[in-house]
Amino acid sequence: MKVKLREIVPFDKEAEEKAIQKDHGLHPDDKYLKPGRIPHIWCPGCGLGVVLTSFIEGMRRKGLSVDQCAVVSGIGCTGRVAGYLDMDTYHTTHGRAIPFATGLALAKPDLHVTVFSGDGDLFAIGGNHMIHAARRNVNLKVLCVNNFNFGMTGGQVAPTTPLEARTSTTPLGNAEPGFNLPYLAHAAGAIYVARWTTFHPRQLVHSISESLGKKGFTFIEAIAPCPTGYGRPNKLGSGLEEMRYYREMSQIRNGADLRDTEIRLREKIIVGTFINTDRPDFMENYMGKVVARARAKGKGKEKGKAA
Amino acid sequence: MADKDVLTGEHFIHGDAACAEGGIASGCRFFAGYPITPATEVAERMARRLPQVGGVYIQMEDEIASMAAILGASWGGVKSMTSTSGPGFSLMMENIGLGMMTETPCVVVNIQRGGPSTGLPTLVGQADVMQARWGSHGDYGCIALAPASPQECFDFTVDAFNLSEIYRQPVFVLGDEVVGHMTEKVIIPPREELRIVERGKPQAKKEDYLPFDFKGPMPAQMAVAGQGYHVHVTGLTHDERGYPVITDAVQERNIRHIVDKIRKNADKIIRVESVFLDDAEVVVVAYGCTSRVARQAVEDLRSRGVKAGLLRLITIWPFPSNMIRQLAKQVKAFIVPEINYGQVAYEVERTAQGNAEVVLMALMGGSIHRPDEIEESVLEYF
Numbered sequence: 288m289k290v291k292l293r294e295i296v297p298f299d300k301e302a303e304e305k306a307i308q309k310d311h312g313l314h315p316d317d318k319y320l321k322p323g324r325i326p327h328i329w330c331p332g333c334g335l336g337v338v339l340t341s342f343i344e345g346m347r348r349k350g351l352s353v354d355q356c357a358v359v360s361g362i363g364c365t366g367r368v369a370g371y372l373d374m375d376t377y378h379t380t381h382g383r384a385i386p387f388a389t390g391l392a393l394a395k396p397d398l399h400v401t402v403f404s405g406d407g408d409l410f411a412i413g414g415n416h417m418i419h420a421a422r423r424n425v426n427l428k429v430l431c432v433n434n435f436n437f438g439m440t441g442g443q444v445a446p447t448t449p450l451e452a453r454t455s456t457t458p459l460g461n462a463e464p465g466f467n468l469p470y471l472a473h474a475a476g477a478i479y480v481a482r483w484t485t486f487h488p489r490q491l492v493h494s495i496s497e498s499l500g501k502k503g504f505t506f507i508e509a510i511a512p513c514p515t516g517y518g519r520p521n522k523l524g525s526g527l528e529e530m531r532y533y534r535e536m537s538q539i540r541n542g543a544d545l546r547d548t549e550i551r552l553r554e555k556i557i558v559g560t561f562i563n564t565d566r567p568d569f570m571e572n573y574m575g576k577v578v579a580r581a582r583a584k585g586k587g588k589e590k591g592k593a594a
Numbered sequence: 595m596a597d598k599d600v601l602t603g604e605h606f607i608h609g610d611a612a613c614a615e616g617g618i619a620s621g622c623r624f625f626a627g628y629p630i631t632p633a634t635e636v637a638e639r640m641a642r643r644l645p646q647v648g649g650v651y652i653q654m655e656d657e658i659a660s661m662a663a664i665l666g667a668s669w670g671g672v673k674s675m676t677s678t679s680g681p682g683f684s685l686m687m688e689n690i691g692l693g694m695m696t697e698t699p700c701v702v703v704n705i706q707r708g709g710p711s712t713g714l715p716t717l718v719g720q721a722d723v724m725q726a727r728w729g730s731h732g733d734y735g736c737i738a739l740a741p742a743s744p745q746e747c748f749d750f751t752v753d754a755f756n757l758s759e760i761y762r763q764p765v766f767v768l769g770d771e772v773v774g775h776m777t778e779k780v781i782i783p784p785r786e787e788l789r790i791v792e793r794g795k796p797q798a799k800k801e802d803y804l805p806f807d808f809k810g811p812m813p814a815q816m817a818v819a820g821q822g823y824h825v826h827v828t829g830l831t832h833d834e835r836g837y838p839v840i841t842d843a844v845q846e847r848n849i850r851h852i853v854d855k856i857r858k859n860a861d862k863i864i865r866v867e868s869v870f871l872d873d874a875e876v877v878v879v880a881y882g883c884t885s886r887v888a889r890q891a892v893e894d895l896r897s898r899g900v901k902a903g904l905l906r907l908i909t910i911w912p913f914p915s916n917m918i919r920q921l922a923k924q925v926k927a928f929i930v931p932e933i934n935y936g937q938v939a940y941e942v943e944r945t946a947q948g949n950a951e952v953v954l955m956a957l958m959g960g961s962i963h964r965p966d967e968i969e970e971s972v973l974e975y976f
Binding site for chain 1: 670824834
C-alpha cells in the first residue's frame, strides 16, 4: 500500500536548551533537578513539592550524590516525580514501579533505588508487588505519597480513602475502609516503617535519610494534601487548610502499635517511626546462600575431576 | 565461573533447557519468571544455572512483575530474559509495551500452548503469533523467531539477544510445546564461535548525549543506570532527551522511530529457510514444530516428482512479505498448516495479493499435522 505521512518536526536541541529558564542553577536544589523540567504539573496546594524537597534533603543529609541514586515511579501525580530529578529515573507502568525497581536493584546492587509513587499506584493496582517485595526484603526504599485518592484522573476513590469520605466515584460516601498502610507494610516484612505528613518535613527528611541507610525494604508513607481531588469533596478547604487539618489531627507516636494507625475520617492520625529493624535482604540471602552453594558445588566437581 | 556460561559440547536436552542455555551463553545474567506449563522448565534450568555464573534468578509474584523486572534489570546494565506461555504472555503485554516505548533490550520466550484462556496447558498451540505482533496497545515494531528444534531453541535465543541489543527492544522467541518439550541433540559451540552482540556504552559527554535518536533507522546508544547520564526513561511519549512531551509532533517522531527501526531494517532481520523453492509450483509455508512435518511432506512429494516447496519462517515477524509477493507470481498455491484458526495464513493471503491461492490447514491445538494431510493438500493442485 501507499503510506502517506505528515512531515516530521525535527528535534531542535538548541531551541530546547534556550527554553530552559535562565535561572536554572541558582537555587541550591537545582543540581538535583533536570534542566528544563520546571514548572511542574502539580496543582497549587499539592503536597508533592514538600515530599520531593524532603527526598532531596534526605539524600543530601545521607551524603548520597545523584550518581549513586535512581528513582523509579509508577503512574499518577506522584509518578511524575521521577521526571524532575536529575539522576537515573524511570517512569514505568501503572503499579509496576516496584517490580521494575526490583530488577534494577538486583542487577545493580550498589545503586540506591527509591520507589517514589502514590497510594493508588502502590496499593491498588500495585498492591501485590508491594507485599512481595517487602516479603523478599529487596533493597528498595519505598516513598509512598498518600493523598487518599486517585488525583491524576480527577479524584476517584482509592484503597486508602477512609470510610465515608467523598470522592468523584463515591459521591454519597465511601462504603469501604482504607488500608492501614504501615500495618500492611510491617506485616508483609518491611524492615523500616514510618508515617509523616507534609506538615512534618523535618521528621520526614530524617526518616528518608534514615531509610536510605538501611539495607532492605523500607516503607515511608507521606500524607499529602490534595485540595483538588480530595480536599474539595471532603470540605477540607485549600491546600493550606488541609495542611492545618493534618497539623491538628496528627499525633506523633513513635513505635506505636500498628493496629492503632488506621486512618478514619475526621479522627486523629498517628504519625511517627513505627518499625526500625534489620534482617538479611534478598541479595544477601541469594549471594550468601544460593550462589555460594553453586560455587562450592562447582569447586567440588572440579576437584573430583582432577582426582 | 566464566567457563560455565557456555557449555561447549554435545547435549541431549529439551527445547526449554536449550532456550535457557542460549540465554546464558548470550550473557543473560538476570531471569525473572513465574511457573507456567509448558515453559516452566526454562525457569527451572535458569534457577539452577544462573547461580553458577553469578547471575540472578528470581521468581516473581506474576508475569506482570516478571516482565517489569527484566526491563529494570536491563536498565541496570544486565542482559535479561523471561519465559512464559499464553496466559502469562497476555499478562506481560502491558510491560512489553513499556519495553517497546522505552527501547529496552531483553528476550521473552513464549512456549505456546493451546488457548485462549487456560486452554490446553500441556498441549501444543501456535495461536500467539498475532498477539506477539499486536498484543500490547499502540504501534511498535516486532521481532519474533520460531525455533523448530532444541538446537534452534539455543541458536535462536542467542540470535534474539543479539537482535534485542542491536534494535534495542524486547525480542520474542516464539516456540511451541512440541519443540519446548522435545529432547534432541543440541550442540553448543565453543565460545569463540558464538557471535554475541555486547552492549556498548555511550561515548558522548553528558551535556551532548541524547538517550533517544529518532532520526535514523537505528536506535541511540543506550545509557544504563550508574553511567552518569541521568537518563529519564518513561512510557509517556518522549522527545530525544527522554522528556515527556504530550504533542502530536513528538508522537510522530517517537512512534515512527519505534516502528521504522524494524520496518526499514526488515531485510536485515528476516530469516527464512527455502527448501525446493526454485521450481516449486505449490509452496508450504510453515514455522515451529509444524515446519518439521511440512518438511517431511515436501521431501516425500519431491521423491515422487511433485514440485512442492517449503518456505520455513524463522522470523515470523518481521514477515517476509516481499518474498511471498514474488513467489505468488510463480506458484499455484500456498499451503499454510498452523496450529491456530488462521494467523500466518492471513499474512500470506494479504501479501500474495490474489496471485496465488492460499489454503489454511488449521488445527485448534493439542496435536500436530500429519505429513500425509499436507501432502494431500498439495496434491490437489497437481
